[in-house]
Amino acid sequence: MTQHPVLKTPYAARAxxxxxxxxxxxxxxxxxxxxxxxxxxxxxxxxxxxxLADKVGPSIVVLKTHYDVVGGWDFNPQTGTGAKLASLARKHGLGGGSRRGSLKWRGRYGYEVKTSVTIGTPRSESFDEEEEEALRAGRLPRLSKNIAEGDESEACKGIEEAPIERGLLILAQMSTVDTLISPEYTKACVEAAREHKDFVMGFISQENLNREAEDQFICMTPGCQLPPEGQEGNGVAGDGKGQQYNTPDKLIVGSGVDIVIVGRGILKADDPPAEAERYRRTAWQAYESRVG
Known part of the structure; x- marks a missing residue:
């Protein structure tokens, strides 16, 4: 298969x-x-x-969470959790992602996208049923900025104001053992994404899914883990619960993905900020190696 041009194109040019x-x-x-x-x-x-967002913010570009299961979430639009996350996003330069359930394309493609991730600037109000209906209808919900007054001095230098649109990442492949996702399902996800390029940013996948010349999708991949520091020559095993792990180099260079998603590898570390920086450095070196 011919290598897709995005694999050798710097992020800035792809933008x-x-x-x-x-x-x-x-x-x-x-x-x-x-x-x-x-x-x-x-x-x-x-x-x-x-x-956590404040401590690891300098090393990451996206913070993914399940806000609807986070205890103590304050929905106050001025002072709540979303507003505080928005301030941290401006300070460190972050996008926010929330994993949500299904967008249905069963009628056209014979499949249902069971899980998806919405990406955008953090906000405080909930993602309710009305908005899910708007998604299914193809309308593009807007995000309130929720940027507290006086944040300018803390803003990450050189970062522009984030757009208020929301974008969708479709779960097209999984990193778990014995996944039920089939190649036909993945193909249907890509076809649906092409028809909704004004809303779909890309995929949660295990490889780069850009196939046609005009494809410009971002591919983000979970199941990324590094061996303990000083043991980088060793492989990485799964978690014993079905999750399979790969190194940043294997995912970014070998599979051509754009962003690696790390959870426990950072959360369970003795020093999460230092470990996040180790992952950032390693993943970025893999990207530089790929684009040459």
Whole structure:
């Protein structure tokens, strides 16, 4: 198979050809921060989430969470958890992602996209049923900025104002053993994404899914883990619960993905900020090696 041009194209150049404004912003942000790392912040409380976001923020470009299961989430639009995350996003240069359930394309493709991730600037209000209906109808919900007054002095230098649009990442492949996702399902996801390029940013996948010349999708991949520091020559095993792990080099160079998603590898570390920086550095070196 011929190698797709995006694999050798720098993020900054890809931003110029992006079909979604949030994709363009994210690619520029990645180039500016020299980071292609997403943290899957599976923590129990809003306090933990905010503390973690502030500590690892300099090393990551996307913070992914399940806000609807985070204990103590404050929905106050001015002072709540979303507003505080928005301030941290502006301070460190972050996009926020929330994993949500299904977008249905069963009628046209014979499949149902069971899980998806919405990406955008953090906000405080909930993602309710009305918005899910808007997604299914193809309308593009807007995000409130929720940027507290007086944040300018803390803003990450050189980072532009994030667009307020939301974008969708379709779960097209999984990293778990014995996944039920088939090649036909993945193909249907890609076809659906091409028909909705003004809303779909890309995929959660195990490989780069850009196949046609005009494809400009971002591919983000979970199941990334590094061996302990000093043992980088060793392989990485799964978690014993079905999750399979790969190194940043294997995912970014070997599989051609754009952003690696790391959870426990950072969350369970003795020093999460230092470990996040190790992942950032390693993943960015893999990207530089890929584009030459």
């Amino acid at each position: 110029e050809a992006a079909s979604h404004p949030l994709t363009a912003y994210l690619l520029r942000l990645m180039e500016l921060k020299k980071s292609n790392l997403c943290l899957s912040a599976d923590v129990n409380t809003a306090r933990e989430l905010l503390t």
